[in-house]
Amino acid sequence: MKTLHTSITNNPVKVSAALAVAAGTLLALSAVPAAGAQEVDNGQRTGPVQFWAKDLGGCQAEFNIENRTNVTTYTIDWRIDDEEGRDIGVGFPVWRTGTPNMASKSELPSWPDGGAGENTPENRTMVSDRDPVLATYVQDLKNINASWNPALPNPEADTHKVDYRIVLGPPGNNGQTPDGNPEWLGDRQWHTVTVTGCNPPATGGSLESLDLGSLASLFGA
DSSP states (O other): OHHHHHHHHTOHHHHHHHHHHHHHHHHHHHHSOOTTOOOOOOOBOSSSEEEEEEEEETTEEEEEEEEOSSBOOOEEEEEETTOOOBOOSSSSOBOSOOSSOOBOOOOSSOBTTSSOOOOOSSSOOOOSOSOOEEEEEEEETTSOOTTTSOOOSSTTOSOEEEEEEEEEOOBSSSSOOTTOOBOOGGGGOOEEEEEOOSSOOOOOOOGGGSOHHHHHHHTTO
16 A cells, blocks of 8 residues: 555656546536436427426416417417327317417417418418517416316325427418428427425414413413
């Protein structure tokens, strides 16, 4: 051990190399995510139509659509705790798309109902280069409008996994394609946010709520 100690301390090159290896090991360890840690899903934050969601606490989720097009039919579909979708005759299952309808907004003239007119290859009325217009919606999972949406699954849980995506859009790729299919932003891939504060544990009463008269009687007052 004495010989090893002497050879390292007397050789600056070896000392520097050992320190570099140690530093590299520490950097590599710091880059490894903690066990159980999950990557934050920020939604779709690129392209002319961006959308994302965040947890507000109190069992509420906020959904946002930032639209640089003039199309108002991009709509968020969402589901809670991997619930089953429904067949409403559009060729694929849908979940919670209505009441309120979480659709994109844009400045006028918009398409299809804001005066932009019909979109054709000869007369392109859909555009993708406008200043962004933000549409924000808040969904209260404990007070879901039941006229369209089913009740909250797992109502006793304090947190809920909420998936969301864009499912509706204009016919054609923000223009006109030969088959006239709608544009599915993000290829209908789900994004996820965890909503908290839905069934918090009960807390103890405050001092103000104590019956002081009853306490006094216990001590013979």
